[in-house]
Amino acid sequence: MLSEQHSHNSSDAATRERRSKCLHCGLDVPEKRRAQSDQLVADFCCNGCSLVYQTLQGLGLGRFYALRDDDDLPQRPAEVPSGPSRYSYFNDPTFADRYISHLPNGNSQVRWVVEGIHCSACIWLLEKLPEIAPGVQDARVHFGSNVLELSFDETKTHPAELAQQLEKFGYRVFPCDADAQIGERRKAERLSLLRIGVAAVSAGNTMMLSVSLYQGIFSGIEQKYASYFGWLSALLALPVLLFSAQPFYRGALAGLRVGVAHIDLPISIGIVGGFFASIAMLALGRADVYFDSLCMLTFLLLVGRWFQEKGLRRATHQDDALAQLIPFSVERVEPTTGERELVYYEQIKSGDLVRIPAGETLVADGTITQGASHIDRSVITGESRPIRVSIGDFLDAGVRNLTNDIQLKVQRPFSQTSLGKLLEELRAVDIRASKIVSITDRLSGYFVSAVLALSGITGIWAFSLYGFESALDRVLALLIVSCPCALGLSAPIALSVGMNRLRRRGILLSSVHALELLPKAKYIFFDKTGTLTHGQLAVSALWTEQTGIIEGVALECASDLEPLRYARSLEAQSRHPAAAAIRSLSKSTSDFSSIHFDDLQEVPGQGVEGFHQGHRYRVGRLSWATELVASGAANPRSDLRQTQAFEELRGRGGSLICVSLDGMAIALLSLADTVRDGMGAFLDDCRQRKCTLGILSGDDQLVVSRIGAQLGFPEGESHGGLLPEEKRMLVRAAKEKGVVVMVGDGINDALSLREADVGIALHGGAAASLRAADVYIAQNVVQGLREVFAGSDAVVRAIRRNLWLSVLYNSGGAMAAMAGWINPLVAAILMPLSSLSVILSSLSIREYSPRKRNVGWR
């Protein structure tokens, strides 16, 4: 059992200064709670985290915390499970058909996408399931794709129970869909590996044979051995020529068809040309053969590309984007009996009656038949301001029901709703085909032509001056030395390294080339709600009799004011966003429900009322809160100061909440969506980079203009009241003038994010967002934005460095080759050296201010 002790801030000023981190999830702990466990005293940010801690300790799994990676992404705190029935749809037969398979040994197997796996400790914990949960035979985690594979005995346990158990530990579980998709991609991955394997074997063995041949060039080798080794090498190089190098041929041909000299072209020429030239040499009885070079070349390039693709694959998980947005189970109501049952969302048809409890998201379009509540339409509009709805109102799928339970008559099942169709459309595009042409791809055009021209000239010139053999030597040396290795690897390696570094900082990419484009950004558009601002209501200013108007930093101390203590206690149970704002004002350690109220009642649309010691307290709309107790009329007493305060606060534009005692206002609160910390500074830095900034928002123009003015946006660049399509048009218009970056919500800004040259998504679930956007920031927004820009700068610098290195190497080598100073043998040795220098230069990309997180042990 948890025994909580509240620490008293007043006794320790030093502790008040220091913000410690929750032991379980790493988020800041505003309020200290202690868990009694051996000698350990630790902080937790919430009940959920401390519960998980207790559970783990109880099961003897406390090692979890020792194993955990401190550097990794912060773990999200465990949400308190919403009830035993949340996963009951796992037992639904339709579901079972689709997601559960049967193994030959009689067990059943199910694969789940688990949200919350971040490090080795998680793997350890999840794979311990067979020891914790009865009936589970095996548990296997696929770290890269966040998939958990469970095999269990159906007679002993059910998937629903297992999911429940996992949720207790703080992992959310989603069914793993699209086996077909996985199959295709997996086949491609395996094929790449096979190519690499073949190339490796050939490269190794031909190198081994070449050692003898090279030695032979210096100290003589008998002809029979020379030709034996030579022909054997040719045989070994054949699979590489025909199988491993196929991707390059394809690239080269594709480029030629479009009239572009793709980087794969010189590579292909080198491989094919080298092979046949070497065959010619063999026929002539010479020992200068280059089978080992071409095998090595193929091998290195294939490996380079494989790493790059692997980095990409990690970012776009195969998890179900769908599952992150809507619940899979819905309560269907039987119209005649009123009986309720939980069904799988796909079984809901038009005309069904469903019950949506407070806090749930809608899985279908429908009209309200019973109940009145507030809803959050942020998935559709981006605005999370609660909207009041009642009987007869139409609601879209994806909307979140906030305060009261409602009953809905379904008009359209999920697949036919706009959200459903959008997700379907996004899902169809797996990894977005990069529409950005990399800088190296463009350079390679010139490079290729230059090399071909040079080799032609060299060949003719040398032939006329020095004869066939010398000419052949020089041309071959030239072709090998001007190896596109360095050039071909410059960008991919730098991009891969950059991408991996960013991933460790909580920034996921679906398109590697976004990194190349970001430094060139000319226009940066921001969504307002949730991007520039937190997207949630917070108290931005307040007034009380004693203190007058308080705002800004002073608000932190305000929570101890008496009227606010009443407000907090009244709002302790309310689910209204305003209540959350009031509760979050408290940074002190006083208990939320310190004041007991009788007859506590929440009146929809007005506020919360309660009685204490005979007095009536209300928190809510001004007109309602100041109603006189008896008559219900508004309080005519107009206190001058109060009126002034009222006007002042109202002028600030936020929503006004009043705390009243028997109809007299004792506090006024202005709630607004506040701008994120550090956003102003970040925007200024963007302006330093000579970018033009703009706001694209669906919110009211006045509100947008004010935020825009506050953040320094030029008058004409704060656009409000825009529909998603209109935002897209603006993005498209700007694209003609320069590189456009769009920062916004992954789902409801999907159109604009896709249209922009680089789309940066902030919410909406990683998988879903990455279908439309190039970048997804999973951590602190402002910091993430800074890091992604800094990271891309570093990557572009590295690419440039690499290109210079390869240019230097290439020109030097080319000159030497043409002059006959180096023979093809030496050229072949120089080649890997250039690749090595490029790789080293890329690895030197520094991480952007890596931080250590303190775990809060005492």
Add this chain to the structure above:
Amino acid sequence: MEIVFVLLPLALLLSGAALWGFIWSVRRGQFDDLETPARRMLLDELEQEKSEKTS
């Protein structure tokens, strides 16, 4: 030294066997997930230490 004419093919057969083994394991999906085993490997080591200490 003529023996090398026989030795080389034998050596290559060995490589061939290795390659075949590689192909077989790729086909069976052993290379599908390269990260988890790396992490899991470390965990098992510590586990063994722990059980060795207690036994």
